[in-house]
Amino acid sequence: MLADFGYGVLVVTFLVSLFAILAAILGQAKKSQKWVESSRLAMLLTFPLTTLISLTLIYLLVTNDYNIAFVYEVTSRAMPTYLKVTALWGGQAGSLLFWSWLLSAFMTAVTLRKWDRDREFLPWVVLVASVTLAFFLALNVFYENPFTRFWQTFSGVQPATFRPAGAMPFTPADGNGLNPLLRHPGMIIHPPMLYLGFVSFVIPFAFAIAALVTGRTDDRWIRITRRWTLWAWLFLSLGLVLGGRWAYDVLGWGGYWGWDPVEIAAFMPWLAGTAFLHSVMMQEKRGLLKHWNMILIILTYALVIFGTFLTRSGVLSSVHSFAQSAIGPAFFIFIGVTFVVSIALLLWRWPSLKSESQMTSMLSREALFLLNNLLFMGILVICFWGVIFPLISELVTGAKVTVGPPFYERATGPLFAALVFLMGVAPLSAWGHSTLKTLGKAIFKPLLAAFLVMVAVVIYFFVNPRLVNEYLPYALIGLFVTISTGFVTLYEFWRASQARARAQNENVFLALWWLAGRNRRRYGGYTIHLGVVLMAMGIIGIEMFQTETQGTIAKDETMSLAGYTMTFKELQDFDLNDASGQPMQNVARAVVEVYKDGKMLGELYPRRDYFYDAQQPMTIPGVRSTLQDDFYVLLVDWQPISSVGATFKIYHNPLVNWLWFGSFIFILGTFIAAWPDQDPELAPVRARKNSPAAYLTGD
Amino acid sequence: MFKNPRVKFILGGVAILASVIYLIVSSTQASAQYFLTVSELKEKQADVTGRELRVSGAIVGETIQYDPQTLTLTFTVAHVPGDNAEIEQQGGLGEVLHQAVVDLSRPRLDVVYVGVKPDLMRNEAQAIMTGHVGEDGIFYADELLLKCPTKYEEAVPEQVEG
Structure with missing residues (x-):
């Protein structure tokens, strides 16, 4: 009964999302605002609809309706109610539905914003979101119906959406129950956090595509989606950290990260997204690398879908993939098609995305940002290579060859160290032009402090020779890099707040507070960097001295x-x-x-x-x-x-x-950077009004 | 140094690209492991003895023995196909694992693992092991991953099966 209702609403929602696609295209073809508006309303309608489907499924889960195959698979009578609710994302069908639910929620939030200045983006943003939503709903409708029921037929019990001829509904007495390993608070919030991160990256992607299609290829799309990107990144980071904590608490191998293909699948969009977060600043400040930003966001989107796919299919052998199903080919086709279409759009608009200035100095801020991007991409390529290597080697040599954690550690280690080092230096360099001399001047004091600390560290190892192992040289290099970067970052905080305290005649802490409040993005970013430094220390500790x-x-x-x-x-x-x-x-x-x-x-x-x-x-x-x-x-x-x-x-x-403490600082920094403030576009107008010039001209 | 400022950026980019490629190639060589099924391993045993390998198989429940004094875990795995399409064809991983354990004609491999007995260690679980084959034909695993699809992905309730 209720299951039929749920499935019915699912089908209707799928049709509504198809209608949104159609209406967006028609609106564009006919230049009709009516159609555009109706596609927007269709998009808005998907949220209450997916909410209804999800609530129906949750109701079935909570009321122990084991006639429903999904409920049987993921819950049992002994489970407490809150676990039954969260079992929504405990299995494949439910987690795909959950994905759609989150996406429609986010898209509703986006469609409700004020569009006055960006009216031309609207149909395309709705289109991209609806295509993504329709794909995930289609997976539920055609492959993984969460409302499939058990039927007793002559040949035994079988799961089916509709009643087979002559069958009676069959209800087992109790369900299978959620895997106990997954009954952990970290594991309950970990998947939704990852999904939130995945889903919110769809938004900057949708705007990027809208910018490409409409030809409005200035940095407007980046400014609109900047905060979304930060939130997406925050959720993804939280998801990764919680996953690590869960592994540490539950899996009982004294580790937190195993370079498992599924972990990497969640890590890859994070890498591309992090590169994107940094590189958009170059476009905003200097009008550089517009092509590159497009490529990064297209890549992030593809990796988000790929990540969902890897965690939800049995392609790769991994502890995480509790799932095996037929949705693989559908995912591959979807990723392939969206990727090719996006790249084709980008190539079409290639000439209009020319840089507005040129990079000249190797040590300028923009050059170091570029280097940062290359390093992130390097790590991404290594991860991707490691994940697909078994498939490639099987195609080429016929033998399946895999690479384990040592591959990733060895290949990414130097790049991570270089990134941490860059994290310390880059914020000190100036946009446009920097020299070794100016940089050296800024970095000298903190570097000296780091050097002194390192002397103490070396002495500590002399006093405690039992700690010395073969990793020591790498550990010392790693520690030196992280400690220097930590000091440089702290010094930046101190210097800026000191300067403000003197100028404004305030207490240093108050100055720091105001400084960070005025320039959240910058100081949020530095706080994130500090978090990374602390995390790196923890990682060096456990990886090399466990x-x-x-x-x-x-x-x-x-x-x-x-x-x-x-x-x-x-x-x-x-x-x-x-x-x-x-x-x-x-x-x-x-x-x-x-x-x-x-x-x-x-x-x-x-x-x-x-x-x-x-x-x-x-x-x-x-x-x-x-x-x-x-x-x-x-x-x-x-x-x-x-x-x-x-x-x-x-x-x-x-x-x-x-590592955990650093993650906390990291998340805090992201909050500072992402916290909503007044619309930056309004700020200059207000400033002008109060300025003497405005006063004189009577503005 | 250079007339065109782009030249040094291109050189820098090439240098980074080269080092990433170097890292990938050298690390791949250093840590690549052949991923074999039990029957592939049995066929090529002479060639692969002593080399770092990855093997996957179905755990035969009655062979599981654990000595907590030495933390030595011994068990036998039965051959399961390595190809996903093949597994799907034979009715999914759960069914394939079940068949592998029941079918006594399948090639089997004895495994020794020293360490904590994993929680998922049980009959008809899929074991993915990293280690090497000794001269004695026993697989010495350094790492042991387990998957248990039978219990969690079973579409049909067990009590009414067959």
Whole structure:
């Protein structure tokens, strides 16, 4: 019943999005505002419609309607209600629907803006968005219907959208349940964040295409979408960070990033988007690289769709792809067609996208921005190569050859280091022209400070020789680069606020506040850079100095690692029940005491939960976190009866918390940069009114 | 230095391009692993012994043994096709994994892995292992990835199957 209703609305929404496409084209062909307006209204209508579909599905999920195949696959009676709601994006069909829902929400927000000055963009923006929306809805309508029901036929139970001849509806007693590994707060917000990021990148792309089609190829489209791009980037960054945190908390391998194809699939649009965020500044300030910006946004869009595809198909072997389905070819065709059409449009408008000035100095801001772009593209190419290498090698040699994490680490490491270094230097150089001398002057003091810190670091390694390993030279280079960049960035903050404090006669902190408030984009950007510096320190710490040990110990015996000693005190074994008293999961929990230098630091509870519904265990580490390091204990195995002992694996992860702390600063910086302020176009007008000149002319 | 300022930018660009290509080529050579199915591995065993490989197969549940004292995990995997189209044709990954374990005529491979026993380790899970084959014909895995499509992507409820 309700399922038929949901599917019906889905089909209607699909038709509405097709109508929006048609009306936009007709409006353009007939030069008719009526058609354009009606395509805009159709676009607006898709949001309430997709909301209705999603709410229907959520209702079915929450009310345990296991007649619906999707509900059966992703929920079970034992799951709490909030998990049933979030199970919407726990499976393929639902997450595609969720994608469409988000896209229509964003597009509604965009179509509601004031269009007066940009009327000519409207039909094309609606067109691009509707094409994207129609594609995702079509996937749901034709391949992955979330409202498919189970039917009892003579040959057994089968899932189908419509009742097969002579079949009766079949409702299983309970559902499969969400994979316990995914029942983690990080995992609940991680996919929607990534999707929000993916979806919001559609908007700058839509405007870029509109600019190309209409021939209004100045930087107007960039100014309109600047904030959208920042929000898109914020969500994508948040999604990546949360995914890393989830892996660290749940997957139990003491890591946060495994260069898994699906992780890379989400990382690639981020790389292209980051390059885009930087390179649009060159167009705004100097009218440079207009072609390049178009290419970047087209690429980002293609990678967004590609990323959704990779996470949602079984093309590549990966821990993430819990899904296998027939939607692969559809995705490939869609990516191919949109990419070719976009590039064709770009080539058509190529001559009108000429640069307004020329780059002359190698050390000018714009040249360093260009270098930044090349480095991001380099990393992107490496990632793309790594992901598609198995497919290429199979085509060329017939043997499938893959590359693992060492490939990515080795190939991207130098480029990341160069990027961090550039991040410190580039903000100091001037637009137009800079020389080594002016740059050196600006960088000298912070560099000296970084050098002193490095001396201290080297001494620290001399005093603690047990920390020395084969990565040390790379670690020292990496640390020097990150610390220098950190100091340079801090120095920038200090210098600017000092100057303002003197000029305005204010407190330094107040000056900093005003400074950042007046120029959010710039100081937001610097804050992001500081976050990256901190993250880089954390990454150097865990990647190059992580140590581990494992062993089986009896009660009151100890294990040691990196100056820590751990004593196994007891093992608790109990069931957790759900609200109705049914056992939901079995918990085996070890109590261990952690000591350092003979002092007790506290107890940790590494545990292993066994979920009865999914018949799967889940290992949850006991972690003692400080800014210095993480002591990360996993309970591997135990002997419940004889209490011979338990087996533990311990990781020592130095500096890893800087990674999480840095991510926090990073996100904060993005908020500062993206926070809405008054329309910048109005600002100059107001300034003129108050200026003496305006007063004199009686304006 | 140069009359046309573009020349140095082009040279710089070429230098960066060259270093990215160098990084890709050298890193690929350093870390490329052949991705084989169990039967491909059995055929070419002599050629690939000792080399870094990636193998995928279906875990045979009753062979899973774990010694927590030494953290040594031993199990056997059965051959599954490596081609996605082939897997789809045979009724999806879940079905293919099930068939692989039931069908005793398929080539099988013994695997040894030292480390924490993964949560997804169970009968008919797909194992993707990185490691090498020893002289004794056993696969020594350094890394173990598991996928469990049977439970989560099963379209038809189990209790009424067959």
